[in-house]
Amino acid sequence: MAFSGPTPPATSRPAGSSGAPRNWLKPATWHLRTRLTALAMALLITICGAVGVVSYASMDTFLTRQLDDQLTQAAERSNDPGRPPMGGFNGRDPLDARGQSVGTLNARIVDGQVSSAGFLAPDTTRSALSAKDKETLQALAAGSAPVDRKLSTGNYRLVAVQTSFDDVLVTGLPLAAKESTLASLVWTFLFVSLGGLLLVGFAGTVLIRRTMKPLEQLSGVATRVSRLPLDAGEVALAVRVPPSNANPGTEVGSVGHALNLMLDHVANALQARQRSETKVRQFVADASHELRTPLTAIRGYTELLRMTEHFTPEGERSLARVQSQSERMTALVEDLLLLARLDEGQPLKLADVDLTQLVIEGVSDEKVMAPGHNWRLELPEEPVVVAGDAAQLRQVLMNLLSNARKHTPAGTTVETRVRVVPGGAAEVAVTDDGGGIPPEFVDKVFARFARADAARKGASDRSGPAAAEGTSGLGLSIVQSIVEAHGGTVSVESRPGRTSFIVRLPITSG
Template sequence: MTPVSGHDWRNPSTWHLRTRLVLVAMGLLVAICGAVGVFSYASMDVFLTQQLDKQLASAAHRSSEFGRPESDNPGGRPDPLEARGQGIGTLNARVLNGTVASAGFLAGDASRESLSSADNAVLLALTPNGAPVDRTLSAGDYRLTAVRAPYGDVIVTGLPLAEKQNTLASLVWTLGVVSAGGLVLIGLAGTAVIRRTMKPLEQLSEVATKVSRLPLDAGEVALGVRVPESAAHPGTEVGSVGYALNQMLENVSNALEARQESEMKVRQFVADASHELRTPLTAIRGYTELMRMTEHFTPDGEKSLARVQSQSERMTTLVEDLLLLARLDEGQPLKVTDVDLTQLAIESVSDEKVMAPDRLWQLELSDEPVLVRGDAAQLHQVIANLLSNARKHTAPGTKVVTGVTRSADGSAVVTVTDNGSGIAPEFLGRVFARFARADAARTNPVTEAGTSTTAVATAVAAGASEGTSGLGLSIVQSIVEAHGGAVEVTSRPGRTEFAVRLPAVPPAA
C-alpha cells in the first residue's frame, strides 16, 4: 500500500490521533462484548443443562417404574416408552444381559421409531450409574442416562438436545446482532465526539501551519494569526497549549516589530550616509584631477595621487551600490520597459572582453529575442555583476559562457557558467549575503557584516583596500527578486553556474 498524504496505514504511528482513539474504543468494546457473550453463553448452557437434567431424571424415573416386570416372563415386561408423560423425542431402551431388548423414541406424530444397530451399540456402551451424558445418535444429539433398576434391567432414557441447541443458537445470534449494532452506533457516536473533542487541536495545527508559511526572515511581517479563544482556555490541557501558543506568537510578533524597526533605522542610515558621502568623494576626485593637470609631482607623488584617485573611484562605486540596495530595500518602483536580454548579454560580454582579454568569453543565445518587462539599467547590472564576479574569482585562461534562453515553462533564463576552481561548499550557502566574500585575505577586512551600522562604516572606511566589496551578488539577488524572479548557484570543481530566472514576455507579444 502506498502512503497517501504522508500516512502509511501499515504503520499505526502515522495514523491520526482520533483514528487511534476510535479504534482503541472499538477494540475495548469488542473485548467487553466478547466477554459478556462468553459469560452469557456459558451461563445459559449451564442453566439449560440443569433444566434438561431435571427433566431427564423425571423421565428416567417414570420409565423405570413403568418398566417394572409383572412376572418372570420377559415378554410380560411393559415398554418404557408407553409410560405416561413422555414427551415427543423421548428415547427409552431396555437392556437385558448385555443385549438391547427394546429401544426406540417418540417421533413427532407420537409414533414409535426404532433405533439403528449403531445406536444400540452406543446405548450398550453407557455406564448404568445414572450420570447424564451427551451422545450423537441417528435421530440427533441426545442427553442420555442409564439406570440399573431394582429388578436387574438397565433402563436407558434420553431427551433430545435440539431445543437446548436452538436456544443457545438464538442467544448467539441475538448477542451478535446486538453487539454489531452497538459497535456501529458507538463507532459513529465516538467518532463524532472525538472529532469534536479534537477540534481545538486541529485549530492549533492550522495556526501553526499558517505561521510556518509566513516570510518571517525579512521585511515587515504582520503576525496577526492567533488561536481562537474557544481553544485557548488555560483550564484544560488543550486550552493550555493554545494559550501558551498565543503567548509565544505575541512575543514573536513584538520581536519582529522590533527587528523591523531596527532594520528600517539601519537602512535609513545606509541611505543617508551613502548620500552624504557622494559629495566629498566627488570633491576628492575633482581636486585630484585638477592637481594632476596643474601641478608637477615626482614619480612617487604621481603614484600616490593615482592611488588616491583610483580608491576614490572605488569608494564612489561602493557608495552607489549601497544607495541601490537601500532603494531596492525600500521597494521603490522600477522603470519598466521591454528589455531584450539577448542584447544586454552581448553588450556585457563585449565589455568584459575588453577588460579581461585573458579569459575565453563565449555566448550561447536563443535564435529569437528573449524579452522581459523590467528596468533595463538594473538588468544590465545583473549580467555585468555576474560576469565581473566570474572575472574576479577565476584564473586567466578560464572559459566563461553566458547563455540566454527561454525555458519550457516560458521563463527567461540567463546563465553565467565558468570552468574555474569552484566555490567552497561552506561558503556556497551565503554567497548572496551582503559583504560576504570567499577570500578575505585578498579583499578588505569586512567579510560578512550584514547591514549593520558598524559594517557600513567599516566597508566605506576600507575603501582603500584592494578587491571586491562583497555587494555584487547581493545586488544581483535584490534586483532579480524585485523583478519577480529568482537566482540560484550550483558549483563544483571545474563548473560553477549562476542561473537567473525572470518572467518573460510571451513570444506572440
C-alpha cells in the same frame, strides 16, 4: 570559484500539512480523531464480545441444568419399580415408559449388549438405533453425570443408570432445542451489537469531530502563521486564536491561550526587529550618502595632484593606490545605496527590456576585460523581452559575468545562455567550468559580505588588471535583491568543474 551575496530563504513545508503519506497500517500516522474513534470502537467491540461470551456461557449453563433436570425425570420414569415386568425381562422395559416427550431416547443394556432401544417418534412409535448409536450407548458409564453425544438423529444429552436387576437403562434428550436457543441468542446478539456499533461509530465520529474542531482551528492558526514571511521585512502578525478557543479553563483553551501568548511575544519581537532593521538601513543609507561627498573630493584632489605635481616613482604608485582604493570605496558606497533603496521597496522604472541584447553587450564588455577567458553565447532566434528596469537588469548580468571572470583562472570557459522555459519565464544562465564553489559556502553564497576563503583574499594576492578590483561581498546580494524586486528568482548549482547561476524572470512580451 568563490562568490558572495545573501542566502535565499530555505523553503519549508507549511505547518499542518502531512509530512509523509498516511499509512493505515501504522496508527501513529492517523489523525487524532481517527485514533479516538478507532479506540472507542475497539473498546466497545471488546465489551460487546465479553458481554456476548458471558451471556452465551450463562444461557448454556442454564439450559444444560434445565435439560439435566428433565433428563433425570425421564430416567426415573423409565426405571419405575412399581411397573410390572414385560416381555420376559428381569426388570422393566424402558421403551414402555409413560409421559416422555418426542425425541426421547430409551435403551436397555444387558450384559454389555443393547437389548432394546429406540427414539420416540411424533406418532408415539419407536425408531430403531443404528449400530453406531448402540456402540455409543454401550460406551457410557453407568452412574456417571449426563454427557453430550452425537447420534444418528442429532446431538443428545445422555445418562446411564444402573438398575436393581443388574441391567443399565440409558435415557437421552435431544439437544436441538438448546442449540436452537443458543443460536438464536448468538444471532440476536450479533445483530444488536452490529447495529449498536454502527450507531455508536457514527455518533461517536460526529461528536469527536465536533469536540476536536477547536484543535483544528488551533492548527489552522499555526498553519497560517507558518506561511507568513517572517524572515524579512515588516510583518503584521495579526493572526490569533479566537477567544472561544482561548479560555484557560479547558485543555484546548489552555493551548489556545498559550498560543496567543506566544504569538504576542513573536509579534513584539518582530516589531523590535523591524525597528532595528529600519534604523540600520537608515544608518547605512545616510552614511553611504554622506560618504559620497568626501570620496568624490578625494578622487578629485588625487587627479588634480597627478596633473599638477611631479612625484617620484614610489609617490606615483602610492597616489595610484589612493585613487584605486577611493574608486573601490565609491563603488562599495554605490552598492550599499542601491541595496538600501531595494530594501525600502522603491518602485521600479519598468520598460520592455531585451535580455538577448543585454547579454550580447555584457559579454562583449567582459571579453575586452578578460581576453584570456573563453566567452560563449547561446541565444534564441527571437528576442526575449521582459518588463523591468534596464539599468538594474544590466547590473545583474554584469555582476554575474564579473564574478565568473574574477574567480576563475584564464582559460576558463564561461557560457551565457538565454532561453524561454515552460511556465512563461525567461531564463538567463551564466555557467563556467572553473573549480566550483566550496560546498560549505554554497548555502551562504547570496549573503551580504559573505566570501569564501579564496575570495576573502580578494584580488590583492593576484597580479594583472584584476588585482585592483578585490571583492566587496555584495555582488550576488545585489543580484538577488534586484531579481526578487522584478518578481523573479535566482539560484546556484555548483560542483567541481561546473558552476551555474540561473536567473528566471516573468515574460511580458516576446
